[in-house]
Amino acid sequence: xxxxxxxxxxxxxxxxxxxQFTTIAxxxxxxxxxxxxxxxxxxxxxxxxxxxxxxxxxxxxxxFNKAHQRIDTLPSATDWKAYKNTYLDAAFEAGNGDAAIFLxxxxxxxxxxxxxxxxxxxxxxxxxxxxxxxxxxxxxxKTLASSDFLIIRDPHSGSYAVWMYFNTDEESDGGYxxxxxxxxxxxxxxxxxxxxxxxxxxxxxxxxxxxxEKLCILxxxxxxxxxxxxxxxxxxxxxxxxxxxxxxxxxxxxEAAVTGAFVKYNPVSHQLLLLQAVKKEEKKTARIITRSSxxxxxxxxxxxAKDIVFWNVNSKQxxxxxxxxxxxxVPQNVFFRKDGGYSIVxxxxxxxxxxxxxxxxxxxxxxxxxxxxxxxRDGKETNSWIIPRRHINQGVIMKPFYLKARENVxxxxxxxxxxxxxxxxxxxxxINDLDARHKASDPSRQTAIRDIRDCHGFYxxxxxxxxxxxxxFVFNSETDRQVALFAFSNYNAEKRMLVTLKxxxxxxxxxxxxxxxxxxQQPAPQDMAGxxxxxxx
Numbered sequence: 001x002x003x004x005x006x007x008x009x010x011x012x013x014x015x016x017x018x019x020q021f022t023t024i025a026x027x028x029x030x031x032x033x034x035x036x037x038x039x040x041x042x043x044x045x046x047x048x049x050x051x052x053x054x055x056x057x058x059x060x061x062x063x064f065n066k067a068h069q070r071i072d073t074l075p076s077a078t079d080w081k082a083y084k085n086t087y088l089d090a091a092f093e094a095g096n097g098d099a100a101i102f103l104x105x106x107x108x109x110x111x112x113x114x115x116x117x118x119x120x121x122x123x124x125x126x127x128x129x130x131x132x133x134x135x136x137x138x139x140x141x142k143t144l145a146s147s148d149f150l151i152i153r154d155p156h157s158g159s160y161a162v163w164m165y166f167n168t169d170e171e172s173d174g175g176y177x178x179x180x181x182x183x184x185x186x187x188x189x190x191x192x193x194x195x196x197x198x199x200x201x202x203x204x205x206x207x208x209x210x211x212x213e214k215l216c217i218l219x220x221x222x223x224x225x226x227x228x229x230x231x232x233x234x235x236x237x238x239x240x241x242x243x244x245x246x247x248x249x250x251x252x253x254x255e256a257a258v259t260g261a262f263v264k265y266n267p268v269s270h271q272l273l274l275l276q277a278v279k280k281e282e283k284k285t286a287r288i289i290t291r292s293s294x295x296x297x298x299x300x301x302x303x304x305a306k307d308i309v310f311w312n313v314n315s316k317q318x319x320x321x322x323x324x325x326x327x328x329x330v331p332q333n334v335f336f337r338k339d340g341g342y343s344i345v346x347x348x349x350x351x352x353x354x355x356x357x358x359x360x361x362x363x364x365x366x367x368x369x370x371x372x373x374x375x376x377r378d379g380k381e382t383n384s385w386i387i388p389r390r391h392i393n394q395g396v397i398m399k400p401f402y403l404k405a406r407e408n409v410x411x412x413x414x415x416x417x418x419x420x421x422x423x424x425x426x427x428x429x430x431i432n433d434l435d436a437r438h439k440a441s442d443p444s445r446q447t448a449i450r451d452i453r454d455c456h457g458f459y460x461x462x463x464x465x466x467x468x469x470x471x472x473f474v475f476n477s478e479t480d481r482q483v484a485l486f487a488f489s490n491y492n493a494e495k496r497m498l499v500t501l502k503x504x505x506x507x508x509x510x511x512x513x514x515x516x517x518x519x520x521q522q523p524a525p526q527d528m529a530g531x532x533x534x535x536x537x
Contacts, residue, residue: 020472020476020519021459021474021475021476021498021516021517021518021519022516022517022519023475023476023514023515023516024068024497024515024516024517025067025068025514025515026068026502026512026513026514026515027062027064027068027070027512027513027514028070028512029504029507029510029511029512030062030510030511030512031509031510031511032503032508032509032510032511033052033054033511035054035056036052036053036054036055036057036088037052037053037054037088037409038050038051038052038053038485038488038501039051039053039088039091039409039488039490040488040489040490040499040500040501040513041091041092041093041099041490042490042492042495042497042499043093043097043098043099043120044093044097044120045066045097045120045121046065046066047063047064047065047066047071047120047121048063048064048068048499048513048515049061049062049063049064049099049118049120049123050062050063050064050513051091051099051101053088053103054084055084055085055086055087056084057081057084058080058081058082058083058084058086059080059083059088059101059103059116060080061080061118061123062123062513063122063123064513068513068515071122071123078124078125083103083105083114083116085106085107086103086104086105086106086107086114087103087104087106088101088102088103088409089102089103089104089113089149089150089151089408089409090102090151090153090160090408090409091408091409092153092158092160092408093120093158094117094158094183094184094185095158095182095183095184095185096184097120098117098118098119098120098126099117099118099120100115100116100117100118100185101115101116101117101118102114102115102116102131102149102151103116104148104149106148110133110134111133111134111148111149112130112132112133112134113130113131113132113133113148113149113162113164114128114129114130114131115127115128115129115130115131115185116128117129131162131179131185132149132162132164132179134148134164134165134166148164148165149162149163149164150162150163150164150207151163151408152206152207152208152209152408153209153408154208154209154210154211154265155407156211156265156267157183157209157211157212158182158183159180159181159182159183159188159209159211159212160181160183160209161178161179161180161181161207161209161215162178162179162181163176163177163178163204163207164176164177164178165177166192175192175193176192176193176202176204177190177191177192178190178191178192178207178215178217178238180209180212180215180238180240182212188212188240188241189215189238189239189240189241189242189243190243191238191242191243191244191245193236193244193245201221201222202219202220202221202222202234202236203219203220203221203222203231204217204219205218205219205220205258205260205261205262205263206218206261206262206263206404207263208263208264208265208272209265210265210297212240213239213240214237214238214239214240215237215238216235216236216237216263216265216272217235217236217237217238217245218233218234218235218261218262218263218274219233219234219236220232220233220234220258221234231258232249233249233250234247234248234249234250235247235248235250235263235272235295235300236248237300248300250274250293250295250300250302257278257279257280257281258276258277258278258279259277259278259279259288259399259400260276260277260331260399260400260401261274261275261276261277261401262274262275262334262401262404263275263295264334264336266336266340266342267336268336268337268338268339268340268377269340269377270297271294271295271296271297272294272295272297273292273293273294273295273334273342274292274293274294274295275290275291275292275331275334275344275401276290276291277289277290277330277331277400277401278290278291287328288328288330288400289307289308290307290308290330290331290344290346291305291306291307291308292304292305292306292307292308292344292379293305293306294379304378304379308331308344308373310326310327310329310371310373312373312381312384313327313329313371313373313384313386314326314327316384316385316386316467316468317369317386317467319467320386320466320467320468321388327346327348327369327371327386328348329346329347329348329369329370329371330346330347330348330349330399330400331344331345331346331400331401332345332346332347332400332401332402332403332404333345333401333403333404333407333424334404335424335426337426339376339377340376340377341374341375341376341377341382342374342375343372343373343374343375343424343462344372344373344375345370345371345372345403345424346370346371346372346373347367347368347369347370347371347422348366348367348368348369348370349365349366349367349368349398349399349400350365350366350368351364351365351397351398352364352365352366363394363395364392364393364394364395364396365392365393365396365397365398366390366391366392366448367389367390367391367392367393367398367420367421368389368390369386369387369388369389369390370386370387370389370422370429370431371384371385371386371387372384372385372387372424372429372462374462383465385460385462385466385467385468385469386467386468387422387429387431387460387468387469388468389422389431389433390447390448390449391420391448391449392420392448392449392450393417393420394417394450396417403424406487418485418487418488419432419452419455419483419484419485419503420432420449420452421486421487422486422487423486423487423489425489425491425498425518426491426493427461427462427463427521428459428460428461428462428518429459429460429462429469430457430458430459430474430484430486430489431457431458431459431460431486432452432455432456432457432458432483432484432486433449433455433456433458434447434449434454434455434456435456452483453481453508454481455481455483456473456474456475456481456482456483457473457474457475457482457483457484457486457502458471458472458473458474459471459472459473459474461521463521474516475502480505481505482502482503482505483502483503484500484501484502484503484514485500485501485502485503485511486500488500488501491518496517496518496519496520497515497516497517497518498515498516498517498518499513499514499515499516500513500514500516501513501514502514
């Protein structure tokens with residue numbers, strides 16, 4: 001009992017000597033976006049660009065200088081509303097320091113991908129270029145997804161790739177086309193491929209861009225037969241300057257029940273990390289297991305293939321809360337460290353589905369406990385933490401890897417639900433949650449948060465061996481309930497600067513950009529036995 005109380009106090013206590021998140025500056029308030037996508041970019045010249053996109057209004061920009069003051073340029077001749085009825089595919093800083101905004105344009109007969117170059121100095125449009133077109137896809141004859149293009153960027157080099165469907169006049173001759181670009185938009189390679197010779201379809205899962213060197217595409221060759229369905233995990237590689245893909249069979253378990261998979265490049269170890277989320281039927285229930293594997297480059301040898309079992313997470317959960325329930329989180333993203341090690345972030349998702357007119361309909365998703373598992377360069381688990389939470393997103397189904405999918409552009413959700421999403425930056429989890437007076441220390445007794453009006457913005461410091469890491473206010477205020485759209489943050493690791501959108505506590509229909517200095521983590525305190533209830537946040 002004492003041990004449980006000790007760790008519960010530790011979870012919500014603040015060490016007075018520990019460094020805090022410091023607010024550097026705030027922008028003037030503006031109306032909270034009610035729909036669409038948003039993106040924050042900290043540019044190399046010190047300026048900050050805020051982008052808001054909606055299909056009805058097009059794109060809107062706000063640019064702030066190094067002193068965090070808005071740059072008011074002369075009225076632009078650009079009609080930004082001319083870009084409505086498009087779809088925001090990606091937004092990031094290009095190699096020349098300007099911002100590159102990619103929009104799928106379906107205003108013509110065939111879909112095209114436009115690249116807008118936005119000046120880092122003025123926020124004005126410098127160039128509007130059509131970089132891809134699906135000339136053989138007739139929108140009048142075929143229904144496509146909400147976006148017709150997929151853009152993946154290498155965060156280390158700035159190189160990127162554009163994935164698109166490729167169809168000819170013959171339906172059987174369809175396939176995919178991928179173009180590899182440098183950070184300065186120079187085309188490196190371009191290739192197409194169709195289904196395999198046995199007509200087995202290739203199911204795309206994810207793509208890793210390795211600088212200007214190569215592209216690695218993770219997918220499955222799917223087979224359907226009288227004896228049942230089967231799948232073979234494949235890795236397609238495209239080397240610089242080549243026009244043909246090379247396909248490699250991975251000795252990595254692949255099943256038809258895979259609900260998600262991704263691949264990421266570790267620039268320190270020069271390896272690919274592969275993760276799968278596989279649905280397993282057990283008696284009358286189903287659960288998601290995570291499979292991990294490492295692909296050595298350039299040999300493409302697969303090693304460290306294993307199912308991730310939450311032995312330590314379950315042990316810490318029991319230690320902190322006395323819970324015998326096994327942790328059932330699904331993978332959301334992986335983050336590499338400078339020493340070549342990495343952390344995998346998991347989250348428990350409970351999708352509530354109800355039959356309506358004989359059709360399964362998602363009623364809500366409960367976003368539950370987050371677990372962060374830390375590994376060294378060799379894939380050995382070194383530490384783990386539990387972040388207790390329970391938020392409800394109404395009418396939205398959440399899946400594994402949704403955080404990974406948001407790296408290039410944030411998915412358009414209901415903005416009220418965006419406040420319920422957490423964010424990971426190196427060493428910290430950021431989340432809006434109840435304070436200690438309203439939050440139960442036992443996760444099984446936590447109140448499900450439907451509205452964030454009673455929440456504060458918190459950070460959990462991922463250090464030490466305690467099951468639940470220390471927690472404190474991001475905005476250093478116990479009285480004002482200040483929350484932020486942490487899912488729309490941008491973090492500059494070199495400057496340790498985090499920029500996010502904070503709701504105006506005086507007018508909840510307004511937000512403001514806030515610049516936060518992220519503290520260096522301190523060595524974990526050796527003795528926390530003196531923590532008292534008065535220290536709880």
